[in-house]
Amino acid sequence: MLQEIDYTRVNEYRPRISLCDPLKKTLSILKEAYEINQVTKLGNINNLSFRIPYNLEIQHKLVRNKNADLIKERLLIKIQKKTEFEYYVITQISDIMTDNEDYKEVTCESLAMQLSWRxxxxxxxxxxxxxxxxxxxxxxxxxxxxxxxxxxxxxxxxxxxxxxxxxxxxxxxxxxxxxxxxxxxxxxxxxxxxxxxVAPYEGLNVSFGRLLKNANKTEDMSEFCTRLKVFGKDGLTLSGITAAGSNYLENYSFYLFPFTQDVNGNVTKSSYYMSDSLASALVAYQKKSVAASGTLQGYLAQKVALQATKTSQENVLYGYKNELAIINDQLVVANANSQNNSTIIANKAAKEAQIAAQNSLIATTKSSINAVDSNILTLKNSLSIANNFTQAQVNEWQRGGYINERTYTNDLVDNETELLKLATAEFDKIREPKILLEIDIVDLFSVITEQKMWPKVRLGAQIKVYVEKLDINIKATIIQLEQNYESDTIKVTISNVQEFKDEDTQLLKKLYGxxxxxxxxxxxxxxxxxxxxxxxxxxxxxxxPWDSSTVPVKGGYDETIEISHRGIIMTSPTDSNNMLILNHATLAISNDSGLNWQNSITPNGINATSIRVGELFGINATIGTGNNVFKMNQSGISLGNSTFSSAPFRVDMQGNLFSNSANITGTINATGGTLGNLTVTGTLSGGSIFGSQIVGSDIRTSNFSFPRVELKSSGNLINVMRDASNYLSFDPYASGAPAINFLDSGSVMASIKYVSSFGLMLASFGKMTLQASSGIDISSITNFPSWSNLFASSGSSGGGRTLATELGIINSRLAALEARPPI
Known part of the structure; x- marks a missing residue:
């Protein structure tokens, strides 16, 4: 079927140019513009140039072209083809005069060029x-x-x-x-x-004999490589995700070509460059690497899942630690204000137990990750060079010039997977020589019979070029079109697809550079x-200011000093339980890792279980408030009242002690003084004790030694003691009458008492001796209980005989006398 030609479209792609102000308002139509040349570039700034004559011929007269005066730098040019139009900004105007003509050469660039001014x-x-x-x-x-x-x-x-x-x-x-x-x-x-x-292939074909006028093919190996080393942000590498554990990508297809093998591994065609031995080893290693990559991906998936679990567990742990930090803050506040902290300490212990349990979960997950890492290491060892190549193959590999290295670095990427993806795209475009093809084709837009091809000639479109003599048979992407609308040629620049996939290629660097x-x-x-x-x-x-609540500061020997949200903490390097804490305007000392502040100094005073000082200097010291107070000042020491003279206990500066009462368990030594009602429950000792009345259950002249005199409340006795068993006892009531008892070996051996019915009684439970140098007057004695118990002194003439014996002798002698006859 013959193609239908629409001859009304003959000028459809002829550009129409207008002059506009910066807000795109049309100022004039530039119909007289000529030598219009437009260069459009894929993904870049386009260029436009044209000429404007100074004079126009109108009715066979040369008239000044008003547009030549209107046109100025930085005004806009609108170019329209068919229904498409684009704005350019005028960047340069050249005034040119020749023998044949005078004109302005106007150079424009895409409107986006305005962004280069910012x-x-x-x-x-x-x-x-x-x-x-x-x-x-x-x-x-x-x-x-x-x-x-x-x-x-x-x-x-x-x-x-x-x-x-x-x-x-x-x-x-x-x-x-x-x-x-x-x-x-x-x-x-x-x-x-x-x-x-950008665009699919739509059937645009050119060759010599069909549209193609000139062709220039360039193969560029300046950036060709077989091994691409890869680095990301902060030294990130691919070693963690490549099967062999290497930090590079490699492909030797260029040097292997046209090497092939049959299904049994026999070489059917050799490489142009390397030996069959090395080529076979490289092909086998590549197959092994591909298979191992699948296994590695399985391991990596396991590891990713475990790492996600660990992250989740660590997030929980982070929450627990934040909660513990809050509890520690509460503990600090409670200790600083001397509040009960038992509940807070219990909460702290419970939270620490949660943290310990969570740490155990994390440790288990880490162990699983380590197991996966071990499997990955084993897999990588199986792909080591030593396990897959002979030394001869390695020598040829290294000496044959097959390893062509380049480096890819992208410090924006901190993820291994994304880094691998980007590096692979980079490697795909440089592992083969680059092909850049410049061709001149017939200006299709001026050939009315090719109107079906017009929409296919555009940036980003795919074009097939066949040039037998140059061995060109490729499909490539149009990256630049240059059209001079006064000629019949379009200059087309194309690039092979592989080279164009990534803008970071040398091609795009040329475009953007x-x-x-x-x-x-x-x-x-x-x-x-x-x-x-x-x-x-x-x-x-x-x-x-440093925010130590979020970033603690540590220092000192063995990091024993810390500044954090808990304040300044100094820990003993030998015992971590002992620490000094500065927080809440309080200097505290703890011996249980801060759970309790056993001692502290606050703005209100000192709180301590004990204070040890060599010397304490000061004018006034007060412990307590109101009348529940202890004071030391220039008046003296006082307790129990804020006023010294009213204190129930006080000692003045002269040493005078005033106390409402005293319970003394030790010894009181005094050179003098006055006691009121004194009750002594123990022993009262003194050199001299004076008083109108001294009362006590046991008053002694000596506490432990003999002889001594005792006053006993038990029986109201006065004992004059030689020792504990032999003494004289004054008893106010002995068998109903006062008596003086004489004790020998703890038993009463004699007594003297007065009985109203008998008078004074001398009693002895042994012998009684009466001895007087001037004699004994017994004239008043009217009653002796027994004369046989009355003895004469042993040294007397009686020889210790009893009075009864003496009286008996006297009676015997008197009787004898009476019996004698009178003389």
Missing amino acids: NIRGYSEISKTATEILTDILVGTGWSVGSVDSSFNQMRRSPTVDDDTVLGTVFKVAETFNALVVFNSINQTISFTKIDV SISAANTLTTEKYGWRDARVNVDAVNIKLSN
């Missing part, structure tokens, strides 16, 4: 999405965020801009997300899209960013 300085953020970063950097520019691929908002970056333009920053941010920048000059929006989904010379957002600078953040953080800490 500056960003000192911008620094942590962990933000693409939309969040774009929103930040576009504030106040008149531009806003358009659409952002959802995948870019699942990634987070921590950008820092020391000093750069807004436009330069936009491109650098795009690089960090592997994004293609799309400018909308109508709505003044900026969008981020994925590079590899002309925008900003201040590469302040490149990944190479992010290591410096962390250092600057750290320095800034230190400066903030140094220039502001």
Whole structure:
């Protein structure tokens, strides 16, 4: 079926140019513009140039072109093709005079170039999405965020801009997300899209003999590599998630080509570069690595789940520790105010038990993680070079020049999985030589019969190019179109698909590189960013009060001094139970790790179980309040009343003691004094005791030695004692009459008493001897109980005979005399 040609569309893609003011209001239509040349670039700033004549021929007369006077730098140009239009800003005007013509050469760039006039300085953020970063950097520019691929908002970056333009920053941010920048000059929006989904292949084919006029193919190996070392933020590597535990990606397909093997492993085609032995080993190792990667992913999934469990458990532990901190604060307050703290101590013990139990759970989870790590290590050892290659193969590998290394660093990424994804995309574009193809094709837009192809010739579209002589047969992406509307040629720049998947390739660096010379957002600078953040953080800490409630300060020998939300705590290096605490305007001492403050100094005084001092100096000392007080002052010492003279106990400065009562268990020694009613329950001893009345149950002239005199309340006795068994006892009531008893060996041996019916009685339970140098007058004695108990002195002439004996002798002699006869 023949193609239907619509001849009305012949000028559909012919550009129409208008001059506009900065607010996009049309000032004039530039119909006279000529030599219009437009360069459109994928994901970059477009260029437009044209000429405006100074004079126009009107009715065969040269007339001054008013547009030549209207056009000025920084005004806008609107270019429209079909229903699509775009705004440019005039960046340069050149006045040119030649022999043939006079004209203005006008150079324009995409409206987004206005963002290069705006500056960003000192911008620094942590962990933000693409939309969040774009929103930040576009504030106040008149531009806003358009659409952002959802995948870019699942990634987070921590950008820092020391000093750069807004436009330069936009491109650098795009690089960090592997994004293609799309400018909308109508709505003044900026969008981020994925590079590899710009456009599908729609059947655009060119070759010699069909549309293709010239071709220039370049293969660039300057960035080619077979081994890519990978580093992320803070030295992050891939060693934890690669099967072999290596920190690099490698692929030797370039040097292996066209090596093949049959199903039995026999070599059917050799490599152009390496031996069959090494090629076979590399292929086998690659297969083993792929299989091990599946096993590793299983282990890593287990580890991720366990780490999530550990994180959850640690969050619970964190909560417990916060609760313990609150309890410790309550304990500090209670101790500082001398309040009962038993309930708080019980709560503290219960919370510490919870913490210990939670620590046990975490330890169990960590043990499981260690077991998985052990399995991963075993797997990695199975992929070691020594276990998979002979020494000869290793020697060829190293000496053959097959290891071409490059380094990929992205200091924005702190996640191994994301780092691997980005590094793989980078590796895919440099593990094969890059192909850049520049071709000149027929200006399809001027060929009315090719009108079906017109929509396919656009940036991001896929084009197939076949050039047999140059061995070109590729499908690639159009990244740049240059059209001179006065000629019949379109210059097309294309790149192979693999090379174009990631904007961080050399290709996109060429596209973006002309925008900003201040590469302040490149990944190479992010290591410096962390250092600057750290320095800034230190400066903030140094220039502001240190919040020790959140970040404790430790110091001293063996970190025995701590400043935290609990105050200043100094712990004994030899006994952690003993500590000195400064908090709540209180200096406290504890011997049980702060549970109780046994001693403290507060604004109200000293609280202590005991105070030991060598010397204590001061004018006044008061313990207690009101009348429940102990005072030491210039009047003396007093207790029980705030006024010294009214205190029930006091000692003045002269040593005079005043007390309402005294219970004394020791010894009182005094040289003098006056006692009122004195009751002594023990023993009262003194050199001389004087008093109108001395009362006591036992009054002695000596407490422990003999001889002594005792006054006994028991029986009201007065004992004059030689020793404890031999003494003279004055008894006021002995058998009904006062008596003086004589005791020998503890028994009464004699007594003297007065009986009213008998008079004075001398009684002896042994012998009684009466002896007097002048004689004994017994004339008044009228009654002797027995003369036989009355003895003469043994030294007398009687020889110790009794009075009865003497009287008997006298009677015998008298009787004898009477019997004699008278003389």
